[in-house]
Amino acid sequence: MRTRTIRLAVIAGSTRPFRRAHSVADWVCAAASEPGQDRAYDLTLVDLAEVDLPMLSEPAPAMVGQYAQETTRRWSELVGRFDGYVLVSPEYNHSTSAVLKNALDHLYAEWRDKPVGFVGYGTDGGVRAVEHLRLVAAELGMAGVGPQVALNLFDDFDGQSCAPRTRQVEARDRMLAGVARWAEALRPLRPARSAPVPDGDRPILADPAAYPAATDAVEQFVTALQGGVDSSDADRFDHLFAADVMWGSPYGRTLAGFTELNAIHRTLMARQAAPPSRFEIVRVTAPAPDVAVAHVRRQAVDADGKATDGFSEMAMYVLVERDRRWWLAGGQNTPIAQAQPLPS
Ligand SMILES: Cc1cc2nc3c(=O)[nH]c(=O)nc-3n(C[C@H](O)[C@H](O)[C@H](O)COP(=O)(O)O)c2cc1C
Structure with a gap:
């Protein structure tokens, strides 16, 4: 049974023009939608070229958690959203890239008590870069999963594009499964992010x-x-x-479960309690990949489909995708005393 969706960031650790990092990170992210994958996790590509952090210039060490720079605060907010990470690292001079190390150094609590998986690439699979990253991650309090991916520049690329051998696909999936498993296991160690947020730091969920x-x-x-x-x-x-x-009923009751609601709807429909009506989507927002929140209006109409002064309501619905089907998770309908005409 799938429990909560685990949010993993796949961080592309090179910002060079014509870099291979983006293609590798794309390949990692593709795992979430490939057949046979148990999609217990969502993968989001985080491109350090877009994040565009300056070289670390914070007056206080990240451990203190006081960020003077707007760029650091934005990076903190982004990194803090995730339950775990995959670091996609090139090997530069037998280590990781400066840009990835710089991005890690900017934060502390945001990484702590979360798992990390590694995808290295280079002439020898980027293994020396990953060994260095494992030390850095340990110091940040991250749990580095054992299975890792080591892509070889000669065998796993077509030019700059990632074209990995089959065994690399298996290694990637083992690594991701490990990160997802530990993300769930480590969840109790992480404090709920409930501290008051300064004005302007409130996230946009859409x-x-x-x-x-x-x-x-x-x-x-x-x-x-x-x-x-x-x-x-x-x-x-x-x-x-x-x-x-x-379901929050307009009479102040909370109804729970299909069986209870369906029985009520059967009774109401048998009685023809509501007149003919038309549904209209007023607004939709998607706060997460598998979640839709919608405001829907129901308006009584006459035989010609024109709005009447009869029964009218606004309802809020929350839909959740599970195994490629969307389901109603919650709803609340509120009658509107004075019916407003539908916009033409
Ligand atoms: C500054 C620099 C140093 C490099 N050093 C190594 C190295 O020590 N070992 C290795 O396997 N590849 C090394 N390479 C090759 C890179 O792994 C290869 O160019 C890779 O594509 C770099 O990742 P990127 O294209 O995403 O930036 C080096 C490349 C650069 C630019």
Whole structure:
């Protein structure tokens, strides 16, 4: 059974023009969507070229946790989101890259008590770079997983593009499974991030990359609601409700579970309690790759489909993707006393 999704950052550790790092990091991230993978984790590519940190110029060591630079605060916020990391490192002069070491040196608590996996590449698989990184990671309080990937410049690349041999794919998947397992195991050691946040440091949760899938999911969900109401079919209406769906009723009750809700919907639909109505998506946001939050309006309409003063409500829905299907995890509907006309 899949538990919580584990968020892993795949950090591309080179910023050179024509670097191989990005292609390697892309290949690591592709693991999350390949068939046969138990997607217990999400992989997010973090490109140090985009992060664009200056060379460390913080007055206080990272261990103190007081960051004077805006760039460090942004980096802290980004790194702090993840449960574990994969460091993609080239080998430069038998060590890791300066840019990756600099990025690690900027922070402390954000890395601590989290697992890290390593993907090295070079003429000898980048193993010397990874050995150095293991020492740095240990000092930061990270748990370095044993399985690692060692890509050879001659055998695992097509020019600058990562084209690894089959055994490297297996090594990558073993490494990722190890990072995900330890991310879950180490979770109790990490303090909940509940300290008050200074103004301006509040995160924006919306993930633009996740928005199209979330919008599709909400559209499908609303189509099911509409079909259910049009045919007075509660089973069709509740078709995408999860077994443990939670619902805040307009009468102040919390309803828990498909069975309870479906029984109520069957009764209401048999009584034709609500007039014909039309559903309209007002707003969708995707705070995480597998989560959609939607505000949906339900408006009573007459035989010509025109809004009437009858029953109208606004509802908030939370949908979650599980094994490539989206399910309703929670909902709350609120009647609106004065029906407003739908925008034309
Ligand atoms: C400054 C520098 C030093 C390097 N030193 C090594 C080395 O010690 N061992 C090795 O296997 N490859 C070494 N290489 C080759 C790199 O591993 C190879 O160019 C790799 O593609 C660099 O990663 P990047 O393209 O993502 O920056 C070195 C490359 C550079 C630029």
